[in-house]
Amino acid sequence: METSLDIALVQTSLFWHDPEKNREHFTSLIDGISKKVDLIVLPETFTTGFTMTPTEIDPSEGELTLSWMKEMAQRQDAAIAGSIPFFEKGQYTNRLFFVEPDGSFRYYDKRHTFTLAGEHLSYARGDKKLILDFRGFRICPMICYDLRFPVWARNTQDYDLLLFVANWPKPRIDAWDTLLKARAIENMAFCIGVNRVGVDKNGYEYPGHTACYDGLGKQMAFSTKDEVLLVNLNKSNLKKVRDQLRFLDDRDAFTLQ
Structure with missing residues (x-):
């Protein structure tokens, strides 16, 4: 029996520091998806833009957005994933929620905070891979x-899909394109990156380049427009590649501190 996953990659502009308006915007985009999907992926910090001043936003917005994600997941019978500034135990994290249709959820806190922008000064760093x-x-x-950190992403746990959500700016977009493809090849896994488009309040331009690559690095989808991009992943195709080219058998063993 073949196992496949239909995924909607939502690439759009964001409203700066306006969670309610962003939720309304994403509600409209999600409700307008043209076919039934299993997973809907939103960009990084999709309710605020990539802000280094999360304290300017009401801390309750994190829980409100999580509730909204649960409602949307149930309504679409699809999981929904994306990151937001989330306040807990006296600190903010850049937290990705993966919410399933039954309301259950798991989360991942960004391990590599972006020091170039001072993210490490505003958000606590995560330490657990999900x-x-x-x-x-x-x-x-x-x-x-x-x-940018292949050791952290290394496929030591036999995952099928490596998924990145981002606010990746135009000046370094070639690195984004190259690294997404590299992560797919070296891990023999599907690799998806969902970026935003538009210009934020700080004047940074985001060109999209949301994309999906297969386990050999072949591009399956790509966009620079404000749109919802649909992609289908077939697990039997991935298994066939891994069975024929058993590169993962030669992985180096290591542990992270």
């Missing part, structure tokens, strides 16, 4: 700057 099982796929979600 591997989750959903509709026959093992998924490893990560956030933006994590893409």
Whole structure:
């Protein structure tokens, strides 16, 4: 029996520091998806833009957005994933929630905070990798700057899909394109990156380049427009490649401190 996953990659502009308006915007985009999907992926910090001043936003907005994600997941009978500034235990994290249709959820806190922008000064750093099982796929979600660190993303736990959400700016977009493809090849896994478009309040331009690559690095989807991009992942195709080219058998063993 073949196992496949239909995924909607939502690439759009964001409203700066306006969670309510962003939720309304994403509600409209999600309700307008043209076919039934299993997973809907939103960009990094999709309710605020990539802000270094999360304290300017009401801390209750994190829980409100999590409730909204649960409502949307149930309504669409699809999981929904994306990161937001989340306040807990006296500190903020850049937290990716993966919410399933039954309301259950798991989360991943960004390990590599973007020091160039001072993210480490505003957000606590995560220290736990997340591997989750959903509709026959093992998924490893990560956030933006994590893409630059192959050891953290290394496929030591036999995941099928490596998933990045991002606010990745135009000046370094060639690195984004190259690293997404590299992570797919070296891990023999599907690799998806969902970026935003538009210009934020700080004047940074985001060109999109949301993309999906297969386990050999072949591009399956790509966009620079404000749109919802649909992609289908077939696990039997991935298994066939891994069975024929057993590169993962030669992985180096290591542990992270």
